[in-house]
Amino acid sequence: MSVENNSKTLYQTLWNAADILRGKMDANEYKSYLLGLIFYKYLSDQLLFAVCDNLDETFVNLKQAQALYEEGLQDEEIRQDLLEVLEDELGYVLEANLTFTALVEKVYNNQFQLEELAQGFRDIEQSNEIFNNLFEDIDLYSKKLGSTAQKQNQVISSLMKELNELELNTHNGDVLGDAYEYLIGQFASDSGKKAGEFYTPQAVSHLMTQIVFLGREKQKGMSLYDPTMGSGSLLLNAKRYSQEASTVSYFGQEINASTYNLARMNMMLHGVAIENQKLHIGDTLDSDWPTTEPTDFDGVLMNPPYSQKWSADKGFLQDPRFSNFGVLAPKSKADFAFLLHGFYHLKHNGVMAIVLPHGVLFRGNAEQKIRQHLLEEGAIDTIIGLPANIFYNTSIPTTVIILKKDRTKKDVLFIDASKEFQKEKNQNIMTEEHVAKIIQAYQDRQDIEKFAHVASFEEIVENDYNLNIPRYVDTFEEEEVVPLPDLAKDLRSIQDDIAATTNELMKMLGELEGTTVEAQQELQEFMNLFK
Numbered sequence: 001m002s003v004e005n006n007s008k009t010l011y012q013t014l015w016n017a018a019d020i021l022r023g024k025m026d027a028n029e030y031k032s033y034l035l036g037l038i039f040y041k042y043l044s045d046q047l048l049f050a051v052c053d054n055l056d057e058t059f060v061n062l063k064q065a066q067a068l069y070e071e072g073l074q075d076e077e078i079r080q081d082l083l084e085v086l087e088d089e090l091g092y093v094l095e096a097n098l099t100f101t102a103l104v105e106k107v108y109n110n111q112f113q114l115e116e117l118a119q120g121f122r123d124i125e126q127s128n129e130i131f132n133n134l135f136e137d138i139d140l141y142s143k144k145l146g147s148t149a150q151k152q153n154q155v156i157s158s159l160m161k162e163l164n165e166l167e168l169n170t171h172n173g174d175v176l177g178d179a180y181e182y183l184i185g186q187f188a189s190d191s192g193k194k195a196g197e198f199y200t201p202q203a204v205s206h207l208m209t210q211i212v213f214l215g216r217e218k219q220k221g222m223s224l225y226d227p228t229m230g231s232g233s234l235l236l237n238a239k240r241y242s243q244e245a246s247t248v249s250y251f252g253q254e255i256n257a258s259t260y261n262l263a264r265m266n267m268m269l270h271g272v273a274i275e276n277q278k279l280h281i282g283d284t285l286d287s288d289w290p291t292t293e294p295t296d297f298d299g300v301l302m303n304p305p306y307s308q309k310w311s312a313d314k315g316f317l318q319d320p321r322f323s324n325f326g327v328l329a330p331k332s333k334a335d336f337a338f339l340l341h342g343f344y345h346l347k348h349n350g351v352m353a354i355v356l357p358h359g360v361l362f363r364g365n366a367e368q369k370i371r372q373h374l375l376e377e378g379a380i381d382t383i384i385g386l387p388a389n390i391f392y393n394t395s396i397p398t399t400v401i402i403l404k405k406d407r408t409k410k411d412v413l414f415i416d417a418s419k420e421f422q423k424e425k426n427q428n429i430m431t432e433e434h435v436a437k438i439i440q441a442y443q444d445r446q447d448i449e450k451f452a453h454v455a456s457f458e459e460i461v462e463n464d465y466n467l468n469i470p471r472y473v474d475t476f477e478e479e480e481v482v483p484l485p486d487l488a489k490d491l492r493s494i495q496d497d498i499a500a501t502t503n504e505l506m507k508m509l510g511e512l513e514g515t516t517v518e519a520q521q522e523l524q525e526f527m528n529l530f531k
Contacts, residue, residue: 044100092127203430209237232263410457
């Protein structure tokens with residue numbers, strides 16, 4: 001089977017599994033069950049592959065590897081050494097009776113008990129600090145799965161049977177990780193507004209990550225930071241654009257525990273080495289992180305919650321992230337607080353890309369002062385206007401702002417990409433061609449009629465530091481003047497259509513009869529309106 005077909009089979013299997021939970025709970029809830037179980041199977045299968053390697057046996061299938069593991073653990077001489085090696089290589093172990101393969105065999109024999117799976121979750125979580133509380137969102141005894149223990153058991157059993165079809169050994173880290181991303185995207189679509197908590201559409205991720213990596217594709221040891229990381233999709237795009245992906249270090253923070261766990265699983269499924277993951281749970285604005293080395297990064301990527309409220313406590317004026325600016329982002333809109341946090345953690349020669357609502361470009365008061373300060377520093381390099389309705393959590397148009405610390409100029413490149421999309425169902429989609437067009441304009445940094453403009457600092461000052469894109473990129477299209485005779489002809493055609501439709505309606509109404517005197521009178525009055 002080709003890689004492409006294999007991937008399609010993988011996607012279909014994952015989606016079929018999701019069907020089992022649809023209707024029982026919304027996508028924002030059932031994603032935890034499905035993605036958590038996929039991850040448990042992944043860890044279990046990795047364990048069985050490693051068993052074969054360490055016992056010098058060629059891997060044939062999971063059943064054979066399971067039998068080998070059971071046999072090895074029964075031999076006291078082999079058991080201790082094997083468990084130590086597995087713990088050292090993988091960072092976790094499972095007893096043979098708790099592997100996904102063993103549990104699904106019990107499912108088929110009607111011997112499976114939910115407590116066994118719960119024990120497997122606990123054993124993984126207690127194996128290593130990196131797995132702490134990883135499965136805490138999966139309530140195997142939730143009434144949403146079924147009103148009785150038996151029904152709950154049946155639903156999880158059905159899910160495990162479906163996922164048992166996945167042969168994860170035939171997929172490398174990227175393929176499996178990308179399938180995981182695919183599912184997260186599907187959940188985002190189903191979850192609507194809630195999706196903004198955990199997912200940035202891939203086209204936007206590609207655009208931002210590509211810009212951060214331009215000219216650094218071959219750099220070893222790149223460090224990336226996303227202080228509002230969601231499921232980690234922005235960070236993980238580094239694997240597409242770095243030729244030294246195995247050396248990239250990922251630093252991410254997330255406030256939501258469920259989403260934080262999702263990012264941890266996502267990293268591992270994409271084959272990111274444990275030592276290259278530095279993920280943290282916490283409130284980015286309230287408590288700065290990281291505060292120990294390293295504290296600044298080659299690339300900063302952010303898609304924070306838009307116009308979120310925050311404390312804006314006066315104490316933050318002493319915080320090194322904000323103190324240089326003399327004012328704080330308003331309580332009702334933390335957009336600039338997020339931006340300044342990311343900018344503070346950017347290396348002197350680094351590149352930052354952040355998605356925000358358009359209001360940050362033109363709102364006054366404290367936000368204008370912050371914007372002016374950044375412009376006077378030359379920190380704002382590029383403003384890219386994105387199309388409306390491309391995010392799952394909002395239909396408003398957004399902007400990607402590119403910031404740098406080592407610029408000698410203060411000009412700003414404006415790119416109006418608001419029309420760079422194709423319409424699909426309820427969502428607008430940016431294709432690879434749209435992204436490529438924006439990247440080219442970013443690299444060329446030249447005026448392009450109705451698309452891009454390099455504004456000098458003087459021009460920006462004249463506009464009172466207002467960065468609203470239409471002030472700099474004129475996309476106005478004059479409407480074609482239609483000759484009066486043609487307008488009259490169109491009007492006559494419309495009037496004829498109205499007359500024909502009215503006649504047809506009157507014929508149908510004429511066939512109706514009121515069942516009472518009052519109803520007949522009402523019908524007649526209605527017909528008189530058309531005469």
